[in-house]
Amino acid sequence: MKLTLAQIARWSAAELHPAAASEAAATGYSIDSRTLQPGDLFIAIQGERFDGHDFVATAFERGASAAIIARDRLASLSEAARQHPLLLVENPLSALQRLATLLRLAAVAQPPRKATRTPRAAKARRVDDKTRRGKLKSLRRNAVD
Numbered sequence: 125m126k127l128t129l130a131q132i133a134r135w136s137a138a139e140l141h142p143a144a145a146s147e148a149a150a151t152g153y154s155i156d157s158r159t160l161q162p163g164d165l166f167i168a169i170q171g172e173r174f175d176g177h178d179f180v181a182t183a184f185e186r187g188a189s190a191a192i193i194a195r196d197r198l199a200s201l202s203e204a205a206r207q208h209p210l211l212l213v214e215n216p217l218s219a220l221q222r223l224a225t226l227l228r229l230a231a232v233a234q235p236p237r238k239a240t241r242t243p244r245a246a247k248a249r250r251v252d253d254k255t256r257r258g259k260l261k262s263l264r265r266n267a268v269d
Contacts, residue, residue, distance in 0.1 A: 126149055126150070126151050127149060127150055128146065128147055128148065128149050129145055129146055129147075129148050129149070129150065129189070129190050129209055129211065130146035130147070132150060132165065132190075132192075132211060132223065133146070133211055135222065135223050135226045135227075136192065136211065136213060136219035136220075136222050136223045137213065137219065137222065138192060138211035138212055138213045138219060139195070139211070139212040139213075140209065140210075140211055140212075141198070141209070141210045141211075141212055142209070145190065145209035148189055148190065148209055149163075149189065150163065150164060150165035150189045150190060151163040151164065151189070152164040152165070153165040153166075153167060153220075154166055154167070154183075154188075155167045155168075155169045155176060155220070157176075157179040157182045157183040157186060157188075160183055160186050160187070160188055161187070162186070162187030162188075163187060163188075163189050164187070164188055164189065165188065165189060165190050165191070165192065165211075166179075166180065166183035166184075166188040166190070166191040166192070167191070167192045167216050167219070167220050168180055168191060168192060168193045168194070168197070168216050169216055169217050169220070170194075170216070170217075176216070177193055177194065177197045177200065177201070180193060180201055180205045181201070181202050181204060181205040184204070184205055184208045188208070189209065190208065190209035190210065190211060191205075191208070191209075191210055191211070192210075192211040192213055192216050192219050192220070193210055193211070193212060193213070193216060194212075194213065194214065194215065194216055195212040195213060195214060198210070198212060
């Protein structure tokens with residue numbers, strides 16, 4: 125996965141803060157700052173025992189390219205963390221689910237690399253792909269609105 129922050133913001137219905145970081149890219153994602161790789165997008169999920177917002181600064185220290193956080197938690201972040209690209213959403217878990225759905229649909233809509241199917245199966249596959257692309261377009265349209 126290599127997406128610009130502008131794409132991630134559009135697909136996850138997020139506000140990019142600061143907006144100037146839109147061309148930066150994320151090469152992966154993580155909800156655990158301990159497993160984060162440099163260039164990954166950190167998603168601050170709030171769980172029963174831990175709150176990912178408490179680890180945003182650590183994620184940036186480990187090389188996160190950006191973080192998805194709850195809009196109402198921006199003020200509670202350290203000044204150093206607020207200097208990095210942040211994607212502000214109402215609910216980070218919902219943003220993760222939406223982003224995952226769109227990425228999955230985009231991956232499935234890609235044409236197969238090598239056609240090894242019978243003509244009947246290939247036709248059924250094309251019809252199925254058109255349906256998925258239609259759903260993807262619909263979700264993208266709704267994300268922009």
